[in-house]
Amino acid sequence: MRADARDNRARIMTAADDVFGRSPGASTDDVARLAGVGIATVFRHFATKTELLEAVLTLRLERIRDRALELAGSDDPGTAFFEFFTQVVSESASKLAIAEALTAAGAAAGEEAREAGRGMREAFSGLLTAAQKAGAVRADAEMPEVYALLIGASRGATAAKLDPETRDRMLALIYDGLKPRG
Amino acid sequence: MRADARDNRARIMTAADDVFGRSPGASTDDVARLAGVGIATVFRHFATKTELLEAVLTLRLERIRDRALELAGSDDPGTAFFEFFTQVVSESASKLAIAEALTAAGAAAGEEAREAGRGMREAFSGLLTAAQKAGAVRADAEMPEVYALLIGASRGATAAKLDPETRDRMLALIYDGLKPRG
DNA sequence: GTATAAACGGAGTGATGACTTCGAATATAT
């Protein structure tokens, strides 16, 4: 692959991440314009708009998964779990599309993105069970509902455009529900 | 207003509520077809698609507000609060779809819908303070974060397509965080 | 430096969907 082609591909990905992050309904032309390339170039690298969206989504999911895996090495599983949770939520609040990305991952996404979503959930599940073994999270909370909480908190924070203080107060309420009964 | 016109208007509203509740991206033609009227009739009653969406959204918000006001009369404020919360979350799927359609249509909610939303929030706030006075909800939880939880739970349940059991388990976690510390 | 294969951009194309127009149909007043 020629050097300029690789450059352009990277620029398109970055632009798409930015544009679709701001408004999911944006057009392919918008992406091309921001990337500073012609529209044909976008379609040469990504055969369809869906393919482009999937590539961006996959990248985001993998980034989140990597952070989870990184935190999994921590020697304080409780802190690791809550820190990850908080980080995902606050990132989604600033970057409007992350919540939608999470949804799309579970729902009708292509194989690549679905795989990335699976990896992310697995990493999160690992954090959860470790935190439970350490006694930081109640043992009767299971993955499906805890994951639902994560998505819900993310989407809620984004949709309601919460300021950081309110967001933290909301998270504090959620965490109190997740901690073992005193 | 002629009788057939009023009839059609009602049929269009019902059809729109149904169609947009199912898929936010639906076209005006879809609505007309389900309502059994021509497309021009839809536009005669609602000048733009946005206007139609707003009418439907407003109706839904008012219905929720009425439910809250109804429960406000209860002599068990704690139960009333949690029952309302649960009900909103389980019914949220279609309401959110409509709200999403509205934002997708470009226009943020217009004055009418915004007013309905305000009324709904006020009614919810009343339920909350009553439940707190009755000792069923911790006193240090304030409206913004509790409302954020409501939105988050709704959006999360919808986005993750939770089955009822998981949804209830998620709500149980949230409610544990909202109850006074044991 | 030149050849050539690869990549580029911008002007199309076709489909879709919001909205309009206008002649046909129908409810109500007389």
Place this chain on the structure above:
DNA sequence: ATATATTCGAAGTCATCACTCCGTTTATAC
């Protein structure tokens, strides 16, 4: 029953967007 004012629906218009074609440019191998 008839007049007429109002409503109806099907066939348009126009803008937008995903995607393609093709002549031009540019990186790299020799």
